[in-house]
Amino acid sequence: MKARGERVAALTAYDYPMTRLLDETGIPLILVGDSLGMVMLGYPDTTCVTMAEMEHHIRAAARAKPRALLAADMPYRSYDTPAAALENARRLVAAGAEAVKAEGGCAIRDQVRAIVAAGIPYLGHLGMLPQSVREEGGYHIKGRKEAEHEALLADARALVEAGAFGIVLELVTPAVAREITQNVPIPTLGIGSGADCDGQILVINDLVGTFPWFTPRFVKPKLQAAEQMRAAIRQWRLEVEKPPVM
Numbered sequence: 001m002k003a004r005g006e007r008v009a010a011l012t013a014y015d016y017p018m019t020r021l022l023d024e025t026g027i028p029l030i031l032v033g034d035s036l037g038m039v040m041l042g043y044p045d046t047t048c049v050t051m052a053e054m055e056h057h058i059r060a061a062a063r064a065k066p067r068a069l070l071a072a073d074m075p076y077r078s079y080d081t082p083a084a085a086l087e088n089a090r091r092l093v094a095a096g097a098e099a100v101k102a103e104g105g106c107a108i109r110d111q112v113r114a115i116v117a118a119g120i121p122y123l124g125h126l127g128m129l130p131q132s133v134r135e136e137g138g139y140h141i142k143g144r145k146e147a148e149h150e151a152l153l154a155d156a157r158a159l160v161e162a163g164a165f166g167i168v169l170e171l172v173t174p175a176v177a178r179e180i181t182q183n184v185p186i187p188t189l190g191i192g193s194g195a196d197c198d199g200q201i202l203v204i205n206d207l208v209g210t211f212p213w214f215t216p217r218f219v220k221p222k223l224q225a226a227e228q229m230r231a232a233i234r235q236w237r238l239e240v241e242k243p244p245v246m
């Protein structure tokens with residue numbers, strides 16, 4: 001798609017109906033993201049998500065048999081070493097993932113190489129790394145400082161050399177995201193990183209408003225589904241509770 005100049009519109013899904021819906025709309029890449037920790041399981045961040053939880057949701061999504069590429073996140077601490085990364089990537093593939101994603105660049109180069117050498121397609125993730133939110137004390141934009149800019153470029157090059165097929169750029173300054181995009185042969189998928197990536201990826205709940213208690217600043221929801229659901233539920237409740245006419 002990058003070679004053809006086509007933009008990639010990717011979304012997350014965590015279960016059978018949403019995966020099926022997204023696939024029916026022609027979304028080419030569906031990610032079972034570890035964001036499910038917050039938007040499905042009520043955890044404070046993604047560091048609480050386990051392998052077993054990822055496998056459970058991947059199985060549900062995979063039952064939709066999407067035509068889209070079904071990628072899945074490797075959870076926190078599941079890829080500390082190349083051997084662990086490979087073993088856990090294989091588990092996610094056994095659950096139904098067709099590609100895996102983890103967070104980091106140069107620091108996990110050997111893990112990425114091990115996964116790719118085993119024939120498992122690998123999607124990188126650079127910029128703000130949600131699995132590091134506790135160490136970083138929040139979700140901060142990356143690329144403003146020269147050292148961050150240089151590190152991001154080096155990380156992107158490391159992922160290309162290790163065999164990644166694409167890179168998610170999360171909360172990277174638009175200028176740095178554009179520079180990375182122009183300097184790598186593989187597609188970049190931006191999330192809060194400006195318009196000049198090769199594509200965009202969003203958490204589906206943010207796009208359609210099914211997690212109304214928090215929406216990232218960079219998302220403009222296309223639907224307020226939670227509002228419509230509340231209204232429908234209230235209306236049905238009133239109908240049920242209305243005293244019967246004698």
Ligand code: KIV
Pocket residue numbers: 012031032033034035036073125168191201202203
């Ligand atoms: O976990 C996730 O949903 C993600 C996307 C936001 C890129 O990593």
